[in-house]
Amino acid sequence: MNELRGERLQVMLSPEELATLDDFRFRHRMPTRAAAVRELLKLGLANAAVDGDTGVKSSDYGVFNRGPDGHTQADPGTNAPDTD
Template sequence: MPDKTSKRLDRLQIMLTQEELEALDNWRFQVRMPSRSAAVRELLRRGLAAEGYYSQAKSGSASSDFGVLDSRRGPED
């Protein structure tokens, strides 16, 4: 997997069922990912890491790094 400084040069097209797309969107909004692509990349990283094919330490970023809102700040901040 590329590090944070690598450019995304390869395109991957996937087909999803309506149920898979809804699950992806529900997860994406719950963790505040900015796009479906970012959500898919994060889920791929997590799945590969869970299977031992990718080290989370290599990614250099957490899903919260992709969030639109800062979850550490309250509504009054």
């Protein structure tokens, strides 16, 4: 199959997410990280079509659980997250 890929997508991953991606890639003998990402996208999109999730926050889509409070919002005057 000859597919034209004219769009580039840049994704930032945590070290844990990158390790998980590489584990998936090597376990399935994929030639590149890009091939692994395309396969995971295909699997995820197929699953999303079945599940039909609605009302889900974007922070729920991380590879790893970020805890019960998810992301914390920073005080507008600082770069540090709220700790109250």
